[in-house]
Amino acid sequence: MNRYPMFNPQVLISFVAVCETLSFTRGADRVSLSQSTVSLQVKRLEDLLGCPLLERSSHQVQLTEEGERLLSYARRIIALNEEAHDALTGAWRDGVLRLGMPEDFAVPTIDLLAEFSREHPHLRLDVSSGLSADLRTAYEREELELVLVKQRRGQPPRAARREPLLWLDSLAHPAIERAPVSLAMFPLGGLYRDELCQAVDGLGMRWRIGYCSGSLAALAAASAAGLGMTLLPAGCRLPGHRVLGAAEGLAEITDFELALYHRDDAPVSTAILAERLAAFCRLET
Numbered sequence: 001m002n003r004y005p006m007f008n009p010q011v012l013i014s015f016v017a018v019c020e021t022l023s024f025t026r027g028a029d030r031v032s033l034s035q036s037t038v039s040l041q042v043k044r045l046e047d048l049l050g051c052p053l054l055e056r057s058s059h060q061v062q063l064t065e066e067g068e069r070l071l072s073y074a075r076r077i078i079a080l081n082e083e084a085h086d087a088l089t090g091a092w093r094d095g096v097l098r099l100g101m102p103e104d105f106a107v108p109t110i111d112l113l114a115e116f117s118r119e120h121p122h123l124r125l126d127v128s129s130g131l132s133a134d135l136r137t138a139y140e141r142e143e144l145e146l147v148l149v150k151q152r153r154g155q156p157p158r159a160a161r162r163e164p165l166l167w168l169d170s171l172a173h174p175a176i177e178r179a180p181v182s183l184a185m186f187p188l189g190g191l192y193r194d195e196l197c198q199a200v201d202g203l204g205m206r207w208r209i210g211y212c213s214g215s216l217a218a219l220a221a222a223s224a225a226g227l228g229m230t231l232l233p234a235g236c237r238l239p240g241h242r243v244l245g246a247a248e249g250l251a252e253i254t255d256f257e258l259a260l261y262h263r264d265d266a267p268v269s270t271a272i273l274a275e276r277l278a279a280f281c282r283l284e285t
Contacts, residue, residue: 005048009081011041012074018042018054019071022061045070072141079143086124096124097270100135101148104216104235105281112280116273123269131214133189139261145270146262148277150191150233157259158274159283164234165192165253167199167244173226174242175210182210184219184228192231195253199231203249258283 018027018038028038046053053067063071083096101109106129117125128135132149139147150163169175175182181200185193200207210228213219216236223230224240231253237243244250260283262274278285 007045007048007074007077009078011045012077014038014041015045015053016071016074016078018061019063019067024056024061072143076141076143083124095267095269096126097146097267097273098126098128098144099146099148099273100128100130100138100144102132102135102150102216103129103214104233105129105148109277109280112276116276120269131186131190133191145266146260146274146277148258148260148281150256151259153255153257157257157261159278159285160257160259161281161283162254163256163258165231165256166234166237166241167229167231167248167250168220168223168237168241169229169244170224170226171240171242175223175226175229176205176244176248180206180208182228183207184211184213184223184230185209186219187212187214190214191256192253196229196231199250200229 014027014031014033014037017030018024021027021030024035024039024042028035031038042054049066049070051066052064053070055062055064079096079098086096099113106127113125113127117123128144132151135144135147135149136151138144139149153160183196183200185196187193197207211219211222213222216232219230220232220236220238220241222228223232224238229244245252258281260274260278260281262270266274277283
């Protein structure tokens with residue numbers, strides 16, 4: 001006999017909607033329920049767990065620490081519910097393969113992924129792109145089966161290659177020549193941010209964040225336009241960029257890699273896709 005109270009999947013769907021929109025009104029619209037109904041669902045969820053999940057104010061909704069923890073579980077429960085339904089009704093009898101990858105690999109790999117999907121018509125392929133730190137966290141929480149991430153060299157992956165980085169600035173409007181130096185960088189926790197800040201600190205320069213985005217393409221464009229010096233993969237270099245280096249006192253960064261991960265007990269289909277991605281990205285096993 002189950003000694004734990006059961007979560008209602010519909011209530012979890014409403015909770016996730018509120019968390020992702022940070023609004024009861026927008027969350028209710030997403031799940032096609034009234035705001036009062038969604039508020040009551042979340043209140044019952046809080047009563048069930050005996051702790052507040054959301055901090056409410058007249059302007060916004062914020063997750064508590066317990067709310068953040070439940071959000072991860074809620075997404076997994078919802079995904080498993082969908083996966084079980086699909087598997088048992090026959091639509092996706094080969095299961096679900098959830099793949100995560102950095103933004104700059106999402107478009108180049110589309111043809112490869114589309115071909116793989118056609119070859120496996122009974123396997124549901126779910127692809128998401130985002131910051132490598134978020135993808136790695138999702139993989140560790142078993143929310144992804146296969147992940148391509150950028151990282152400092154550390155835990156050995158299935159396959160990897162060095163990720164060349166460049167110090168980039170605007171050719172026409174260099175930020176490094178202004179005071180304070182304007183920087184274009186990822187949000188907190190994003191790749192290369194610490195290296196960028198530490199390098200400018202090491203030069204004894206004052207700096208400010210001139211442009212912040214989770215998008216590689218946006219950071220590259222902003223830097224080329226003169227909105228901030230940045231540190232990005234070499235493939236992001238644009239014609240409007242000036243490459244900085246030893247002449248400006250900036251050392252080469254060589255300890256980042258593009259890495260591929262999947263679990264030891266992964267199905268054959270996951271291993272097949274992993275092998276194709278490794279070949280496409282020229283990773284070494």
